[in-house]
Amino acid sequence: MVAALTETPAAAFDPARCPRLVVKIGSSLLVDGAGQVREHWLAGVVADLAARRHAGQQIVIVSSGAIALGARRLGLDKGGRASLEDAQAAAAVGQVALAGVWQQLLGAAGLTAAQVLLTLGDLEDRRRYLNVAATIARLLDLGAVPVLNENDTVATAEIRYGDNDRLAARAAQAAGATGVILLSDVDGLYTANPASDPTAQRLPVVRALTPEVMAMATGETRSGMGSGGMAAKLLAARMAGAAGITLAICDGRVDRPLQHFAQSGGGTLFLPPRNARGRKAWLAGRITVAGTLQVDAGAAAALKRGASLLAAGVTGVDGKFRRGDVVAILGPAGELLGRGLAAYDAADAMAIRGRRNDDQAGVLGYAPRAALVHADHLVLI
Incomplete structure (x- = not known):
């Protein structure tokens, strides 16, 4: 514009x-x-x-x-x-x-x-x-x-x-x-x-x-x-x-x-x-990322309102990232929405993608964290 x-x-x-x-x-x-x-x-x-x-x-x-x-x-x-x-x-x-x-x-x-x-x-x-x-x-x-x-x-x-x-x-x-x-x-x-x-x-x-x-x-x-x-x-x-x-x-x-x-x-x-x-x-200016998280339209809208990224809104996980690594967050069409610090390793993120918080403990074997990427560690681009 x-x-x-x-x-x-x-x-x-x-x-x-x-x-x-x-x-x-x-x-x-x-x-x-x-x-x-x-x-x-x-x-x-x-x-x-x-x-x-x-x-x-x-x-x-x-x-x-x-x-x-x-x-x-x-x-x-x-x-x-x-x-x-x-x-x-x-x-x-x-x-x-x-x-x-x-x-x-x-x-x-x-x-x-x-x-x-x-x-x-x-x-x-x-x-x-x-x-x-x-x-x-x-x-x-x-x-x-x-x-x-x-x-x-x-x-x-x-x-x-x-x-x-x-x-x-x-x-x-x-x-x-x-x-x-x-x-x-x-x-x-x-x-x-x-x-x-x-x-x-x-x-x-x-x-x-x-x-x-x-x-x-x-x-x-x-x-x-x-x-x-x-x-x-x-x-x-x-x-x-x-x-x-x-x-x-x-x-x-x-x-x-x-x-x-x-x-x-x-x-x-x-x-x-x-x-x-x-x-x-620092996150906003990153060029390299360790992986990507693709989200659905509902999650994309919630992120734009300042919400954290919950696993329920994640449709795809790619990369071999560890907890604390920088990941790119992509919208439904693959567009870059932002970057953030992953709260889970890639394998656990893959296991809980699309699941609500109350379903995650049984999959992970431990109590889930508040978000896959917390709003405090996320920036939109």
């Missing part, structure tokens, strides 16, 4: 309203076609960030570009993405260069850069997630500017985000941020691909990521240099929104893009449908 705004999308990210902001910069903006850092443009971004920092806003940067920089230095084809091994080698070289650029430019603006390299597991495992959150919080309290990137040197296809859009949304949850700005090579979400459809219109605000809105995205990047695309940005918006975080896509191709965004509007604002914090925010 889309609607008109009474103010510009940028107003949601004013330092007075957004005390902690995550800004994501894509490879196609930071690195030119020859594999060189666009230092003049990036210096303008740093000036924008410094102005916000001096206005009292704490800033976290999610920076792409390491693979593109490393590929040039190693002479690798296809921007270093011809194979996983090439990407890992390019990232190892490029991260050094990327950190140096950020240290130099932020330092010149009187700011201290701090590098934080993350893998999927660092934010999917609850204990490691809390460690990341504590580190980012301490760096911000000390006045530093954390510069985050996926640790592509060690990440594999199975244990990586694959795009920094979703990493930015997840990092915002860990950082306790209230806003995420994705600087992009497009100026927002359009009803169709504006490169091929002259009737395409930019949406200034999106209040719900309906199937119709999700269908407006394509998975392509303009430059071919990065790994994201509009589809990844919409997934990031969903992750952010589930944790109560506002996200915007805005045009990063202009000089001083954050200043331009604030002064002239544009972009697309994604408003969060709810406000989750703590464990529920």
